[in-house]
Amino acid sequence: MLRSLLSIVFFIGCGLGLSVKSFAQDPQYSQYYAAPLYLNPAMAGGELTGRVGFNYRNQWPSIDAQFTTFSAYYDTYLPDYNSGIGIHLMQDTEGAAKLRSTTISAIYSYELKIADNVYFRPGFQASYIRREIGFYENLVFANQINPADPFGPTFPGTDIPGLGDPVGMLSLSFGGLLFTENLWIGAAAHHVNEPNQSFIDGISPLPAKFSFHAGYRIPLGEGSMRSDFTHLRRQRYFTPTINYKRQGPFEQLDIGAYFYVEPLVFGLWYRGLPYKPVENQSNRDAIVMMVGVNLLSGLNIGYSFDYTVSQLGIQSGGAHELSLSWTLPNSYQGKPLRRDTILPCPKF
Numbered sequence: 001m002l003r004s005l006l007s008i009v010f011f012i013g014c015g016l017g018l019s020v021k022s023f024a025q026d027p028q029y030s031q032y033y034a035a036p037l038y039l040n041p042a043m044a045g046g047e048l049t050g051r052v053g054f055n056y057r058n059q060w061p062s063i064d065a066q067f068t069t070f071s072a073y074y075d076t077y078l079p080d081y082n083s084g085i086g087i088h089l090m091q092d093t094e095g096a097a098k099l100r101s102t103t104i105s106a107i108y109s110y111e112l113k114i115a116d117n118v119y120f121r122p123g124f125q126a127s128y129i130r131r132e133i134g135f136y137e138n139l140v141f142a143n144q145i146n147p148a149d150p151f152g153p154t155f156p157g158t159d160i161p162g163l164g165d166p167v168g169m170l171s172l173s174f175g176g177l178l179f180t181e182n183l184w185i186g187a188a189a190h191h192v193n194e195p196n197q198s199f200i201d202g203i204s205p206l207p208a209k210f211s212f213h214a215g216y217r218i219p220l221g222e223g224s225m226r227s228d229f230t231h232l233r234r235q236r237y238f239t240p241t242i243n244y245k246r247q248g249p250f251e252q253l254d255i256g257a258y259f260y261v262e263p264l265v266f267g268l269w270y271r272g273l274p275y276k277p278v279e280n281q282s283n284r285d286a287i288v289m290m291v292g293v294n295l296l297s298g299l300n301i302g303y304s305f306d307y308t309v310s311q312l313g314i315q316s317g318g319a320h321e322l323s324l325s326w327t328l329p330n331s332y333q334g335k336p337l338r339r340d341t342i343l344p345c346p347k348f
Contacts, residue, residue: 025247026190026209027069027092027101029055030271030288030304032243032254033346034323037073037088037107039213039243040188041123042177044109045077045084046343053325059306062317065095075107076328084109084121099133103171117341118180125173125190129206131197132166169195169206181341182217207248215241217344223261234262239346241269251276252285258346265292265348267304284309286319292348298327302348323348 029035035055036043052074059067075086086107093100109123146152175188190209198204216239223234243254256269267290273283286309292302306319325347 025207025250027057027067027090028245028252029057029069029323030254030286030306030319030321031055031267031290031302031323031348032213033241034300034302034325034348035071035073036345037075037086037105037125038071038090039211040175040177040186041086041107041125041173042109042121042175042186042188043084043343043345044075044086044107044123045111046075046109046121046177046345047327048077048079048342049330050074050076050328051325052328053323055321055323057319057321059319060308060312060316061320062315063312066317067095068093082111084111084123088125088127099131102130104128119178119341121177121179123175123177123188125175127171127173128168129171129195129197130166130168131199133199165199167197167199169197171195171206179341179343179345182219182344183215184343184345185214187212209245209247211243211245213241213243215239215345236261239344241346251283254288256288258290258348260294260346263294263296265294265302265346266290267292267346267348271306272309282311286310290348292323294347298329300325300327300347304348 029038032039034053036046036053038055053072055069055071057067057069059069069090069092071088071090073086073088075084077084084107088103088105088107090103091100105125105127107123107125109121112120114120145154170193171191172193173188173190174192175186177184177186179185188211190211191206192208194205194208196203197206218238218240220236220238223236237260238257239260240257241255245252251273252271253273254269254271256267258265258267267288269288270286271288272285276283286306288304288306290302290304292300294300300323302323304321306321308314308316308318
């Protein structure tokens with residue numbers, strides 16, 4: 001999505017000091033499956049054991065209006081209740097005005113077996129979001145400019161009490177995930193209650209975000225023997241995926257594929273919807289290239305780079321993204337699992 005358009009809309013709204021409805025969008029990750037709880041609450045507990053992860057994204061580092069996002073999460077599975085639980089923390093800083101959003105989410109999912117090797121997982125998420133911006137530290141309003149010396153010191157900007165105070169809101173989200181041994185189809189609806197995010201008197205709803213994601217893992221046969229004591233063969237997969245999302249007037253599609261040759265993973269996909277312009281701007285975003293490694297210890301590390309193909313061009317610096325997750329050792333102590341099918345989504 002074109003976050004530059006959002007920055008322009010935001011600055012215009014702040015500069016005019018109007019209580020109007022403005023557009024906004026959630027942060028995005030190119031490695032969307034490396035942020036499973038952020039993608040879909042139904043993925044909580046999907047590994048059938050504990051998991052901890054971190055994500056970092058730096059978008060457009062070569063320009064002043066860059067976007068940085070950091071998140072951390074933990075989830076686990078409760079086999080006696082067929083349930084997954086998780087917690088997700090995220091902080092996002094947007095643009096030159098340094099709009100900062102901090103989110104903490106509690107997540108619950110439940111797993112249902114609907115046929116042999118076919119499972120469905122509904123999920124629910126409740127989030128508290130706090131947004132803040134240094135209005136008078138990072139923005140200059142017209143009434144702060146001295147007409148006799150427009151390039152000199154500005155007047156104090158404290159004439160509107162309460163303007164720019166932090167905003168807190170509660171967001172509710174839902175999701176669902178259907179999967180088999182090699183296929184998965186998921187959908188999620190975030191901010192379904194559309195909480196008010198206005199910094200000034202009035203109503204500015206945070207638009208609901210709808211997403212659809214799917215993929216199919218194609219086995220490519222086994223490679224040479226592992227060097228560990230299991231004597232298992234190395235796995236090879238080709239996995240095409242899609243991830244579509246819509247929030248307010250903005251739509252975006254990620255389409256591409258992962259190639260897994262144990263322990264290495266390579267990914268390549270395109271992001272954008274060029275046939276559906278937004279505000280008369282071409283809806284092209286980036287070509288994403290990714291490399292990662294899955295270690296036998298359960299540690300997964302991924303790096304991706306977005307080559308910007310929008311009007312900003314590569315002079316924006318593209319986007320760098322790093323993901324880190326660790327699947328904790330199984331703590332079932334020999335107890336039989338309720339399913340043999342492993343969630344086939346990539347870890348990046």
